[in-house]
Amino acid sequence: MPRLLKRIIIFLLLAPILLPQAVAAPVQINGLRTWQAPDHTRLVFDLSAPVDYKLFSLDNPSRLVVDIKNTALQQGLPAPEADDAYLKGIRSAVKDNKDLRVVLDLQGKSSFKSFLLKPYKQYSDRLVIDLYHAESSKQKVVKKVAPRSTGLRDLVIAIDAGHGGEDPGARGRHGTNEKDVVLAIARQLARAVDRERGMRSVLIRKGDYYLSLRQRTVLARKNKADLFVSIHADAFEDRRVRGASVYILSRNGASDEAARWLAEKENSADLIGGVSLDDKDNMLASVLLDLSQNATIESSYNVAEQVIKALQPVGKLHKRSVQQAGFAVLKAPDIPSLLIESAFISNPREERELRSARHQRAMSAAVLKGIRAYFTKYAPPGTLYAARRHIIARGDTLSEIAHQYRVSVASLRNVNQLHGDTVRVGQVLRIPAAGEG
Numbered sequence: 001m002p003r004l005l006k007r008i009i010i011f012l013l014l015a016p017i018l019l020p021q022a023v024a025a026p027v028q029i030n031g032l033r034t035w036q037a038p039d040h041t042r043l044v045f046d047l048s049a050p051v052d053y054k055l056f057s058l059d060n061p062s063r064l065v066v067d068i069k070n071t072a073l074q075q076g077l078p079a080p081e082a083d084d085a086y087l088k089g090i091r092s093a094v095k096d097n098k099d100l101r102v103v104l105d106l107q108g109k110s111s112f113k114s115f116l117l118k119p120y121k122q123y124s125d126r127l128v129i130d131l132y133h134a135e136s137s138k139q140k141v142v143k144k145v146a147p148r149s150t151g152l153r154d155l156v157i158a159i160d161a162g163h164g165g166e167d168p169g170a171r172g173r174h175g176t177n178e179k180d181v182v183l184a185i186a187r188q189l190a191r192a193v194d195r196e197r198g199m200r201s202v203l204i205r206k207g208d209y210y211l212s213l214r215q216r217t218v219l220a221r222k223n224k225a226d227l228f229v230s231i232h233a234d235a236f237e238d239r240r241v242r243g244a245s246v247y248i249l250s251r252n253g254a255s256d257e258a259a260r261w262l263a264e265k266e267n268s269a270d271l272i273g274g275v276s277l278d279d280k281d282n283m284l285a286s287v288l289l290d291l292s293q294n295a296t297i298e299s300s301y302n303v304a305e306q307v308i309k310a311l312q313p314v315g316k317l318h319k320r321s322v323q324q325a326g327f328a329v330l331k332a333p334d335i336p337s338l339l340i341e342s343a344f345i346s347n348p349r350e351e352r353e354l355r356s357a358r359h360q361r362a363m364s365a366a367v368l369k370g371i372r373a374y375f376t377k378y379a380p381p382g383t384l385y386a387a388r389r390h391i392i393a394r395g396d397t398l399s400e401i402a403h404q405y406r407v408s409v410a411s412l413r414n415v416n417q418l419h420g421d422t423v424r425v426g427q428v429l430r431i432p433a434a435g436e437g
Contacts (some may be wrong), residue, residue: 017389020213026072026098030124034080034087037164037209041086043104044166045127047071053127055114062106066129071100086110086131109134123166152384154200155375157193158225160329161186161203162232165210170235172351179208181354182231185342186365189229196368198384199375214327220335226380227303227371228337230329233354234318235346240346243318246308247339248300250324251330299336302378307338307370314366315353340367376430388431393425405431 028048035042045068062348073092080087089105103145110131117126118254161183169178183205190201202223211219234245295421303320311317318341330337342363343350353359379385390401398421402409411432412418423429 014089015226020036026070027068028072028074029068029100032072032077032090033166034078034084035056035209036081036084036207037165037211038206039132041080041084041131041340042165042210043087043131045174046123047125047127050116050125051119051127053114055112057110057112062109064104064106064110064112064129064131066094066102068100068102068127070098072170073100077102077141086133092362104129104131106131106168126166152387153382154198155227155379155385156200156202156223156225157191157337157371158202158220158223158228159186159193160216160228160230161205162230164205164208167210170233170345172345172354173348174351176351176355177346178233178235178345181345181360182233182342183208184357185354185360185363186231188360189231189367191370192364193267196372198388199371216329217332217335217337220330220337225335226375226383228330228335229330229367229371230327230337230339232339232341233343233345234341237346238345239346239348241318242344242350243316244311244314244325244343245317245319245341246304246311247323247325247327247330247341248304249297249337251327289302296332296334296336299378300330300338303336303371303374304338306373307340307367310366310373311363314359314362315350318344328331372430390429390431392425392427392429394425396423397421398423401429407432 019152027050030046032045033044035044051071054067055064057064077090077092084107087104088107090102091105092100092102095101111134112129112131114127114129117123117128119125161179162175163179163182165179167179169182171177186203186205190203193199193201196279202220202225204219205211216230217228236321301322308317308320308322325339330339343354345351345354375385376389379389390396392404398409398412398418403411409421410430413421415419415432416429
């Protein structure tokens with residue numbers, strides 16, 4: 001028998017034994033990353049391939065066991081952060097000579113959810129585990145409303161820093177992550193808003209963790225936001241492209257969202273402009289939703305125009321007019337919403353500016369100036385902002401207005417950026433608080 005034919009016969013005889021061994025090469029766990037959010041801790045296992053796994057919890061002490069079939073660790077597992085509210089420790093052991101058991105020691109009784117993610121951009125396959133307090137797996141919002149003897153409320157400005165956690169967003173040439181610089185700008189804006197009498201900020205993402213786009217709008221609605229501002233940084237292949245842009249929701253995006261809301265209205269406790277849809281027929285619900293969305297888009301456009309004007313002195317604008325797109329984060333049907341692309345992180349000059357605390361402050365001050373200009377004209381009834389404005393009527397003079405509100409003419413000029421005493425009919429003046437201006 002020829003030697004080659006003999007080798008082929010031997011291979012075919014051994015194939016049923018050899019092939020399972022080749023297929024059974026263990027999946028590698030290349031690392032574990034943890035992220036803390038206000039309502040949960042997320043663990044992300046980076047994998048070389050998809051895995052089969054099983055989770056179960058144990059009590060006394062509380063722990064979560066993760067059995068991952070045919071898997072090997074490439075490196076040791078990290079210790080959780082000392083201030084982690086859910087996770088106390090992480091340990092592992094080999095099971096049945098081929099499987100991996102990971103034990104998560106918990107701070108107390110917790111609920112959990114898990115899922116696999118396919119490779120995406122710089123990420124490989126991943127196993128994700130989220131830990132929550134046992135009583136609820138939903139985001140809880142603590143409303144901090146300062147009591148006021150006047151009975152008037154503050155305007156609530158929801159400020160959303162894009163991306164976060166395992167989603168870094170765009171990345172600059174010198175290693176700057178979008179998620180980090182937009183969080184810095186969002187924090188600066190929140191501080192500026194909180195210094196503004198009659199306004200209160202709500203930071204949607206307070207640290208380096210992941211929030212879904214839907215969670216962000218849900219949080220804004222739970223906090224009864226009057227305005228939603230999402231901060232991002234753009235990127236493009238051509239590094240020369242630069243400048244800021246401001247987006248609102250497009251009509252097509254609104255139509256898609258309307259269909260989703262109408263389909264889910266029976267199972268949803270959400271309100272549209274303060275009106276529940278669950279007891280309305282489809283025609284009436286559609287009309288109410290359309291009216292709410294149209295008014296919201298118009299308000300979004302008006303505030304976006306003011307923000308664009310205020311951003312002009314800060315740096316180059318990529319787009320000088322309000323842009324419209326179907327961004328999911330802008331789809332709250334009863335909250336005016338805008339998305340600010342603060343700069344191009346792919347442009348080396350703008351990447352440096354985004355990292356600069358001085359530029360971050362200038363950007364946040366400009367955004368607040370635009371927000372202030374909008375609410376000076378369109379503050380909702382029952383707010384301090386609505387109570388502290390005056391619409392010029394025929395015959396009004398600056399000195400008479402100052403006397404009426406018991407403020408100085410100088411402070412009126414300062415807060416309204418007036419260069420003289422001339423006012424025009426229909427002009428809206430903001431009335432300074434005591435000691436302001």
